[in-house]
Amino acid sequence: MEIAWSQFTPWHALAGGALIGLAASLLLLVNGRIAGISGILGNLLHHEGREPWRWAFVAGLLLAPLLLWPLVPALQPAALVAPTFSWPDLLRLLAGGFLIGYGTRMANGCTSGHGVCGLARLSPRSLVAVLSFMTAGFLTVAVWRSLTGGLPL
Amino acid sequence: MRSILSSLAAGLLFGAGLIVSGMVNPVKVLGFLDLTGAWDPSLALVMAGAIALSWIGVQLAGRRARACGLDDSPKRRIDRPLIVGSVLFGLGWGLTGLCPGPVVAATGSLYWPAAVVLVAMLVGLRLGRTQ
Numbered sequence: 154m155e156i157a158w159s160q161f162t163p164w165h166a167l168a169g170g171a172l173i174g175l176a177a178s179l180l181l182l183v184n185g186r187i188a189g190i191s192g193i194l195g196n197l198l199h200h201e202g203r204e205p206w207r208w209a210f211v212a213g214l215l216l217a218p219l220l221l222w223p224l225v226p227a228l229q230p231a232a233l234v235a236p237t238f239s240w241p242d243l244l245r246l247l248a249g250g251f252l253i254g255y256g257t258r259m260a261n262g263c264t265s266g267h268g269v270c271g272l273a274r275l276s277p278r279s280l281v282a283v284l285s286f287m288t289a290g291f292l293t294v295a296v297w298r299s300l301t302g303g304l305p306l
Numbered sequence: 307m308r309s310i311l312s313s314l315a316a317g318l319l320f321g322a323g324l325i326v327s328g329m330v331n332p333v334k335v336l337g338f339l340d341l342t343g344a345w346d347p348s349l350a351l352v353m354a355g356a357i358a359l360s361w362i363g364v365q366l367a368g369r370r371a372r373a374c375g376l377d378d379s380p381k382r383r384i385d386r387p388l389i390v391g392s393v394l395f396g397l398g399w400g401l402t403g404l405c406p407g408p409v410v411a412a413t414g415s416l417y418w419p420a421a422v423v424l425v426a427m428l429v430g431l432r433l434g435r436t437q
Contacts, residue, residue, distance in 0.1 A: 157344035160337050162328060166351035169327020173352070174359020176319035181363045183312035188320060190406035195431040206313040211410060213317020218325055218415040220318065225415070230328040230348070235417050243422060245401055250409070250423035252398030254430020257406060259391025261436055264405040265320075267392070268353060273360035281384045282392040289396025294339040297400070304336045304343070305401050 162230035177270055180210070189266020190214070191257035236306060245305060256286075321411045327352040330412040332403025332419070339400055391434075398427075 177188040184206055193210055196202025218225060226232070236242065257263040260282050262271060267286075271279020297305050328334040329352055337346030399405050402423050404412060409427055412420030 154341055155344050157337060157346045160334075160344070160346040160348070162334075162348050163351050166327050166348040167355040169323045169325070169329065170352040170355025170357075171359050172319055172323030172326060173356040174323075174361075174363070176316045176323060177356070177360040178363025178366070179312060179319065180316040181360075181367050184309050184316075185367075186313075188316060190410065191431065194406060194410075194428065195434070195436070198428060198432045206309050209310045209313040210317040210320075213314045213319075214321045214324075214407065214410045215317075215414040217318045217321025218330070218411055221322060221325060225325060228322075228326050229331070230326075231331055231333055233331045233412070233415055233417055235419060238418070242419070246419050246422040247426045249398040249401030249404075250426025251430040252394050253402070253404070253406060253409070253423065254398075254427035254432075255434040256391045256394030256396070256398060256430070258431050258434025258436055259387045260395060261388070261391070263395060263407075264399075265407050269356045269360050270364075272353075273357045273364050278382055278384055278388060282388055285389050285392035286396035286399060289393040290339045290400040291341050293397050293400025294336060295342045298340065298342055304333075304340060305403065306332060306336065 160231075165230035173265075173269060174273075177265070177273070181270075187266060187270045189262050189270060191254070191263040192261065192266050195254075195258050249305075260285075320407065321414065323356070324408050324411045325415075327355075330408045330415055330417070330420075335399075335405075335408070336403040339403075 180186050180188045193207045197207050262282060267279040267282035324330050328348060334348055338349035404420060404423050409420050409424050413424050
């Protein structure tokens with residue numbers, strides 16, 4: 154394995170991670186809720202879960218880049234450049250998106266709920282979830298690279 | 307009202323963290339998942355920073371969190387849906403370089419692939435079954 158030192162952005166990573174942890178702590182301390190994005194979105198899609206705090210959280214997540222718009226180029230560690238449209242990419246994104254939604258609903262959590270909040274609570278279930286999705290992610294990218302020679306972008 | 311404002315603030319902070327860390331950008335996430343190519347360890351430090359600050363929140367919440375019934379998940383069993391669901395999620399994560407939080411924040415960044423993933427992800431979340 155070779156480390157891409159030129160791409161490695163440790164200070165952005167730690168600062169951004171701290172903000173994410175701060176957000177999770179705020180939601181836990183004031184609302185008594187876990188900042189699990191798949192759970193929040195999944196509950197909004199089912200009648201019994203449509204509580205105002207969930208809409209507010211998703212609105213904040215969606216609006217953050219718009220509110221920070223002029224600052225985003227200075228804040229982010231790498232420019233976010235959208236690829237040009239192609240049909241194979243569209244199929245890959247649709248399939249990937251469905252798997253993300255279906256899988257996180259089945260596992261009751263994703264990178265935020267299991268990865269951040271669950272590990273912070275030292276939950277064995279969350280550790281198993283994180284090891285499972287990380288392994289699957291590593292293997293998917295390795296297989297993609299061996300088949301195409303590049304990344305799924 | 308207080309719970310709505312704090313929730314909105316938490317969403318904004320969370321989104322800002324995803325932007326600052328670079329996690330809205332599939333290039334950064336796939337760089338981490340790309341063990342057989344040139345590996346970018348940034349995501350590991352994002353997780354470390356986020357877990358450290360959340361851990362403080364968990365300690366502060368203490369008894370109050372337990373009173374809200376938040377300690378149910380560590381007591382639950384490690385079962386098949388947890389592992390199968392997580393593997394399916396990891397497959398989608400590897401195919402797109404996006405997970406649920408970044409899907410929403412990158413859609414707000416007007417990054418079109420994230421909007422496509424968001425639509426399909428919502429379908430998956432609607433059809434999927436929790437345990």
